[in-house]
Amino acid sequence: MFLESISLKNFRNYTDVNISFSHGTNLILGKNGAGKSNLLEAIYILSTSKSFRNAADNKIKRWGTYNYNVKGVFSSENGEYEIELSYVKDKKRLLINGAPEERISNILGFAYCVIFFFDDILLVAGPPKMRRSFLDLILSTIDPLYFEYLKNYLSAFKQKSRYLRDSSSIDYNLLKSWNEKLVDSGSYILHKRYSLVRFINSYIDKSVSEVFGFRYPFKVVYQTNVPRTNNEDSVEHIQSSFTEELEKNTDKEIRVSQCIIGPHRDDLVFTDEKHDVRTFGSIGEARLSSIILKCAQAEFYHQKKGIIPILLIDDILLELDKKNMEKVLILIYAESQKVITTTEVVKLPEIFLYDQMFNIDEKGNILCKGIRKPTQ
Amino acid sequence: MNEQSTIQRLINELSKLPGIGRKTAERLAFYLLKESDNVGRGLAEAILEVKQKVKFCSVCGNLTEGDPCGICCDPRRNRKIVCVVEEPKDIWAFEKLRTYNGVYHVLMGVISPLDGVGPEKLRIKELLKRIEASETEEIIIATDPNVEGDATALYLSKLIKPLDISVTRIASGLPVGGDLEYADSVTLSKALSGRRPL
Numbered sequence: 220m221f222l223e224s225i226s227l228k229n230f231r232n233y234t235d236v237n238i239s240f241s242h243g244t245n246l247i248l249g250k251n252g253a254g255k256s257n258l259l260e261a262i263y264i265l266s267t268s269k270s271f272r273n274a275a276d277n278k279i280k281r282w283g284t285y286n287y288n289v290k291g292v293f294s295s296e297n298g299e300y301e302i303e304l305s306y307v308k309d310k311k312r313l314l315i316n317g318a319p320e321e322r323i324s325n326i327l328g329f330a331y332c333v334i335f336f337f338d339d340i341l342l343v344a345g346p347p348k349m350r351r352s353f354l355d356l357i358l359s360t361i362d363p364l365y366f367e368y369l370k371n372y373l374s375a376f377k378q379k380s381r382y383l384r385d386s387s388s389i390d391y392n393l394l395k396s397w398n399e400k401l402v403d404s405g406s407y408i409l410h411k412r413y414s415l416v417r418f419i420n421s422y423i424d425k426s427v428s429e430v431f432g433f434r435y436p437f438k439v440v441y442q443t444n445v446p447r448t449n450n451e452d453s454v455e456h457i458q459s460s461f462t463e464e465l466e467k468n469t470d471k472e473i474r475v476s477q478c479i480i481g482p483h484r485d486d487l488v489f490t491d492e493k494h495d496v497r498t499f500g501s502i503g504e505a506r507l508s509s510i511i512l513k514c515a516q517a518e519f520y521h522q523k524k525g526i527i528p529i530l531l532i533d534d535i536l537l538e539l540d541k542k543n544m545e546k547v548l549i550l551i552y553a554e555s556q557k558v559i560t561t562t563e564v565v566k567l568p569e570i571f572l573y574d575q576m577f578n579i580d581e582k583g584n585i586l587c588k589g590i591r592k593p594t595q
Numbered sequence: 596m597n598e599q600s601t602i603q604r605l606i607n608e609l610s611k612l613p614g615i616g617r618k619t620a621e622r623l624a625f626y627l628l629k630e631s632d633n634v635g636r637g638l639a640e641a642i643l644e645v646k647q648k649v650k651f652c653s654v655c656g657n658l659t660e661g662d663p664c665g666i667c668c669d670p671r672r673n674r675k676i677v678c679v680v681e682e683p684k685d686i687w688a689f690e691k692l693r694t695y696n697g698v699y700h701v702l703m704g705v706i707s708p709l710d711g712v713g714p715e716k717l718r719i720k721e722l723l724k725r726i727e728a729s730e731t732e733e734i735i736i737a738t739d740p741n742v743e744g745d746a747t748a749l750y751l752s753k754l755i756k757p758l759d760i761s762v763t764r765i766a767s768g769l770p771v772g773g774d775l776e777y778a779d780s781v782t783l784s785k786a787l788s789g790r791r792p793l
Contacts, residue, residue: 371742371781374743378709385711392750392754393750396747396750
């Protein structure tokens, strides 16, 4: 999948720019605060409708303006898509190939992108919610049904939580009805998350170990309070295990007035079979583990959808030592399109080549668009 | 009260109606002012009359001028089948079918703790009493196919099944005459899992 061009209006520090990208590696060069990451943010927003920096839309629009507009042309084997997202009068609007879409979430599944950036380290060291969101984003992107079940689960969860909190006497029949709705959507969520985690581990075992030249010691473990069954390919098995656990804990849930069983409490743990990387690993190890998770995301899109995603890399590789950085560069697809930001070209390793360079000055003008290919 | 505030009051009242914003309310208000007296009077009288005459049916909860309502009184209706709906307007939707011959029961909402609606605020007790008092054989639950509607349906089935009455839920699936490609994924997957042999 390739991003052909993007145009931004009143987006962050850009008033009105059009940029055409190379299908290979695009290097964005600029000083701190020049607006390099804002370009990646614009591309990413066309992939998920949200900023990877978790910024609200009214922060994304250019200071002093009321709306922004991002339009990108993407191409894949299935043809070209034009995705346009605008923010007008506090509301987002999505156009795909010029036709308005009713729901903004319909944006998922068109432009496949994987972002590598500073906060990725939170995937390993941050709160469990970050890891659940990571799994949810990947699965929602490739499977619209997952997204719907996730929404259903969330509303049933909110309703049940409120019921447990506000009711002085609990009607068991009603509690059971909410539980059935939780099981209905939650089992599908668990089923898909299990299989994604299995995929990540096999990716670490094979691809990562191959590139690093030894058996990469870490794996991810999906932690859930729903007892695992020996047949996780079957949603029915998960349903009965989930139902049973909810029934077992009904009294406890009533006592603490909270939903304590279900995938909303789950977590993903990086371990080397003995230790949790969060507590025993170095920052470098945590960083590397988070990058590997992102590489697995790219590979998952490729395996499931036959699409090589666009890789957006925001200065991240520079926190690794040179050897690991080179390994990661090998691990990420050679044939994928990349948009990479950096402050100085000299920081990049020798094996790093680029097809096109954009130079952003302090005022956010994109000055140099010439193609430069360094000699190896 | 001067002209300004009289008009303002009308605009305020109109904008309380569902689906009507400030702008539309203004347009309607100025339209009423411009048109002949009959238009405004006709509308005002119709509103007053409807609020005076139309009541909820004491049996099923439908909107009616007489009590019980026309459907509950109709001797040709099959009282053994009761279709449970959320709102009176859902009865209208079913009645347009002309093929459903049973009677109805309006819940006046769905269970939603987030909106402070529990089973006690709905007409569930009335439904159970009605089942006990009559020779009901089947309950069709036709609440909306969303999380709250489904949970309400599940809850009702738990209450009614022990009474040895068959409880069914209306099927959800594809709209007739619609294009498959425009169906959302959940609808499509429900339609798939609810498939029938030909």
